[in-house]
Amino acid sequence: MTATLPRPSATEAPQLPHSVSASRLTRRQRLSRFDTKASPYAYVAPFFLLFGLVGLFPLAYTLVVSLFDWDLLKGQGDFVGLDNFVAVLGDRFFWNSIFNTLSIFLLSAIPQILGALVIAAVLDQNLRAKTFWRMSVLLPYVVTPVAVALIFSSMFNEDHGLINNLLATVGLDPVAWKHDVLASHFAVASMVNWRWTGYNALILLAAMQAIPRDLYESAALDGAGPVRRFFSITIPSIRPTVIFVVITATIGGLQIFAEPRLFDPVTAGGGERQFQTTVLYLWEMAFQRRDFGEASAIAWLLFLLIVAIGVVNFLLSRRIATGGARTSRGPRTRPRAIHIAETAAAPNQESNA
16 A cells, blocks of 8 residues: 655645755846845945045054154155154144144034024924025025134124224123134134024934824923923934034134134234144145154144043933933923823934944
8 A cells, every 4th residue: 555645735836955945946047136235235335445545544644654763745744653753742732732722622522502592492482484594594604604703703893893992881891702812713614603593403403394293283282481491302312313413613723723724824823822723833834844753743632632521422312311311210290291202202213323
């Protein structure tokens, strides 16, 4: 008696080894499988190629140049190792430029971000001609830095400038805007603030527009005022965007060059280097002293400083986000909409961190 084996049903496909199934694929099927796996990498490849060409390669090549005695006209000289870094770190003009850069950065970044938050909150309201006002705050960013420098240089002119004339009308002494250290830093920082505050405000406004309006309406019904809604709903909801603006403002503020260079084109940093920034000192070292080796060392030291301050900003922002997540578990007497908004924003902070 012959035993009959059960036949596989129509719905059950035969389980073949991977090698056998792959060998039986047609050429079109193999191309389709390869396309499915390779397409994502092909789509992002142009960015990484461009980043490697204009980002990583100049960074690595600058490190190579910093290890040689490199003249602007003569080219590569002898290998000196870390001597260029030692010479730069022992140069008092370098530390003076670091002090000026950090001072101008603090005078520009903090008011800039606070002003951008206020402007974005105002533009987020139901105003008439909203598009006009939103485009108006972007106009200072569109104006070229040369025009901005000419306008502000005239305003802060020590002899017949607009600011000193206004001070004279109220009985105050004129200010030496281009000779006093703090006054020159304030003048340069005002140029930076005027140009970049509106740009950052539009970025923050885009984040505010994504917040559900129901949260504001529910919080208003619960008795929360405009200020309470701003600090308890708006700020927790846009915290990732605020972190982005802080980091980009840090990078741009520490690389400032055009404003102090054009503020006083004759001295390029002041007669006593009172507002000479690090990038301006780098430019002097490279194209006036013709020492590309030390200029490259300055560039790398500035790069490390920007990375360090950026990491500190990120950690502080992450800690603030974590603190906001903890305080969201507050008493039940707070408005329910605010509690929901802070609780919903907490996981986003942790995931972005």
